[in-house]
Amino acid sequence: MPSGAHPATITKRQLPFLGWIRSYRRDWLLPDFMAGLALWAVMVPEGMAYAGIVGVPPIMGLYTIVPPLIGYALLGTSRLLVVGPDTATGLISALTVGAIAARGAAEYNGLTSTLAILIGALFLLFGALRMGWVAAFIPTPVMRGFIEGLVCVTIIGQVPHLLGIAGTSGNFFTKLWFVVRHLQDVALAPAVSGLLSLAAMWLLRSLVPRIPAALVVAALATICVGLLGGEATGIQVIGDLPSGLPPLALPQLDPATLWTLTPGALAIVLVGYAEALGAAKAATVQGGGDIEPNQELVAHGAANVLSGLFGGFLAVGSLSKTSVAIAAGARSQLANLVAAIFCFLTLVLLTPLFRNMPHPALGAIVIAAMLHLSKPDYLRVLYARSRSEFAVAAIVIAGELTLGVLQGIGLGVMLALLMLIYRASHPQGAVLGQLPGTEAYRDVTLHPDALTFPGLLIWRAGGDLFFASIGHLDAELKTALAASGPAVKHVLVDAGSVDFIDTSACDALLNAIAEFQRQGITVAFARVRDQVREGMQLGGVEAAVGSTNFYERVTDGVRAWHQGRQG
Structure with missing residues (x-):
């Protein structure tokens, strides 16, 4: 009792x-x-x-x-x-x-x-x-x-x-x-x-x-x-x-x-x-x-x-x-x-x-x-x-x-x-842009007026990262990168919709990050929940991108990227 x-x-x-x-x-x-x-x-x-x-x-x-x-x-x-x-x-x-x-x-x-x-x-x-x-x-x-x-x-x-x-x-x-x-x-x-x-x-x-x-x-x-x-x-x-x-x-x-x-x-x-x-x-x-x-x-x-x-x-x-x-x-x-x-x-x-x-x-x-x-x-x-x-x-x-x-x-x-299984394993990622005059970031396909930034890809993971979904999300991210052209040198992942990450997803993330880094593309994360970040720490993802590349808000990640370019 x-x-x-x-x-x-x-x-x-x-x-x-x-x-x-x-x-x-x-x-x-x-x-x-x-x-x-x-x-x-x-x-x-x-x-x-x-x-x-x-x-x-x-x-x-x-x-x-x-x-x-x-x-x-x-x-x-x-x-x-x-x-x-x-x-x-x-x-x-x-x-x-x-x-x-x-x-x-x-x-x-x-x-x-x-x-x-x-x-x-x-x-x-x-x-x-x-x-x-x-x-x-x-x-x-x-x-x-x-x-x-x-x-x-x-x-x-x-x-x-x-x-x-x-x-x-x-x-x-x-x-x-x-x-x-x-x-x-x-x-x-x-x-x-x-x-x-x-x-x-x-x-x-x-x-x-x-x-x-x-x-x-x-x-x-x-x-x-x-x-x-x-x-x-x-x-x-x-x-x-x-x-x-x-x-x-x-x-x-x-x-x-x-x-x-x-x-x-x-x-x-x-x-x-x-x-x-x-x-x-x-x-x-x-x-x-x-x-x-x-x-x-x-x-x-x-x-x-x-x-x-x-x-x-x-x-x-x-x-x-x-x-x-x-x-x-x-x-x-x-x-x-x-x-x-x-x-x-x-x-x-x-x-x-x-x-x-x-x-x-x-x-x-x-x-x-x-x-x-x-x-x-x-x-x-x-x-x-x-x-x-x-x-x-x-x-x-x-x-x-x-x-x-x-x-x-x-x-x-x-x-x-x-x-249910299909939807869980096929979360819909999206390229995000900033709504004019706000700090809100929305899917650019639904909001054509949203602002994007040359050299930066803001990408939202559409759901939890686990063995059945990570392959689909990895393919979606790479498709978004290819569509954005070779000018993209930094990827900011909005993880606000991610409540769970398993070891398979961590391993796949490590491989993707290593591949991006070989292409000269850096990776950062925003709005990562505590339990998800703990899994990333244990899986080596945080060490691979650096602890300073985790941001409380998407806006913070965008500002850090702008400052890095100016510096």
């Missing part, structure tokens, strides 16, 4: 609920209660609908609501974030477990809960290792591309439920072609109920967005199908759901099985955490407070372990559900606890009411949720802002549609890392 850390501070950091409970205000009680009711109205029908994406019975969607809400409320650092079933990561779960077991089998359901526990364990591990920075490896274009591709994949997977036809496996285009070829098999009753439910979802969200559209549509569809005779109408319904407490589900600890589940679990942790952190930051803008990324990992770990142990599937922070809480006036995590209580009462008392809930209506709820997630305008704006980043997003979408969801997001992350 750090010597300056007070035990109470550490306890509050590890149990964040102690903070918001102590500062809780009485006038927040009613808004939190009403927000909890709104969350209950949204999460119950969506939980059962999202279970279809995961490939498990609807009851498991209800099992996935209560434990994560409680776990996050106790351990999370956001006052407003809502954790629960999710569409984006739910499909990855289905693909991961589907590689081992067939949908509908008891083994599949058990493995889905085991996967949730494994995901929770990885969240906890990353939290203990303080790896809250991992979400930074999914840039926004990759995440948006993943979501847009996921929208297409999820919707085409739900269309058979919506129309009452059989489904098939394969990629997006395989499923699309299958639907087109079997349109003549569409059953009238399921198609009408599904399309009406979808239209109702759209109308309610457009005209009265504050009403829980999913609950209204699910309730009306259930009542109508029940009045018309339930399954006798030809519409597939949920059927009897068990009531009472969720059963304790012990994980399958077979090493081979866990090893097979691990790649999917890691993908879910990475994607889910990036999504959750984005939602938590958005909630912070609305409701204030601070987010501690490493504690968020711990909170998501606890939420998923509890969900898996009580027969549920994975859960992550959701921007859509968080937006519901914010719109309903939530002030704290008490809203989540209220929602958990009502969802628990639903499990114990109300599950018989869902017997005649039609699968086409659940498909409509999922499709409406996915359409709500889609932001095609983002891609249009991205195309205008950065063609390269748009290309990455497009590749992710294409990868998901042709190769699969896991492959698409994996391709996106790989491309993002390659771009």
Whole structure:
């Protein structure tokens, strides 16, 4: 424990609920209660609908609501974030477990809960290792591309439920072609109920967005199908759901099985955490407070372990559900606890009411949720802002549609890392000139009015000096020298953008300095940070150019050169 850390501070950091409970205000009680009711109205029908994406019975969607809400409320650092079933990561779960077991089998359901526990364990591990920075490896274009591709994949997977036809496996285009070829098999009753439910979802969200559209549509569809005779109408319904407490589900600890589940679990942790952190930051803008990324990992770990142990599937922070809480006036995590209580009462008392809930209506709820997630305008704006980043997003979408969801997001992350490596190893150096009437020095290609000095080349290193970048920077400097002509006899390197130098870079600098000196060109440095200069001292660079050739400012180096010429 750090010597300056007070035990109470550490306890509050590890149990964040102690903070918001102590500062809780009485006038927040009613808004939190009403927000909890709104969350209950949204999460119950969506939980059962999202279970279809995961490939498990609807009851498991209800099992996935209560434990994560409680776990996050106790351990999370956001006052407003809502954790629960999710569409984006739910499909990855289905693909991961589907590689081992067939949908509908008891083994599949058990493995889905085991996967949730494994995901929770990885969240906890990353939290203990303080790896809250991992979400930074999914840039926004990759995440948006993943979501847009996921929208297409999820919707085409739900269309058979919506129309009452059989489904098939394969990629997006395989499923699309299958639907087109079997349109003549569409059953009238399921198609009408599904399309009406979808239209109702759209109308309610457009005209009265504050009403829980999913609950209204699910309730009306259930009542109508029940009045018309339930399954006798030809519409597939949920059927009897068990009531009472969720059963304790012990994980399958077979090493081979866990090893097979691990790649999917890691993908879910990475994607889910990036999504959750984005939602938590958005909630912070609305409701204030601070987010501690490493504690968020711990909170998501606890939420998923509890969900898996009580027969549920994975859960992550959701921007859509968080937006519901914010719109309903939530002030704290008490809203989540209220929602958990009502969802628990639903499990114990109300599950018989869902017997005649039609699968086409659940498909409509999922499709409406996915359409709500889609932001095609983002891609249009991205195309205008950065063609390269748009290309990455497009590749992710294409990868998901042709190769699969896991492959698409994996391709996106790989491309993002390659771009990061390329940019780190290709920093942009620049020839500098003095802006007239100032002591500022800027890139002469961007500022044609900047003044240069015959015989002097002022050159800015564009980034850190290390084994992967030094060759590129050395070539850029020599190109700049060649373009400046033989008159240049002094090079002043602006190292203000250099935070790090390694031994490979020092050795390369020594070779370059020796080559310049053989050509009668002297070298000096300006704005060298202390840790960089220490590396130059140890590497012999300072001895090669002389300690007097290090300057605090570029202006100082230019003045010293002028004085040297006059002398």
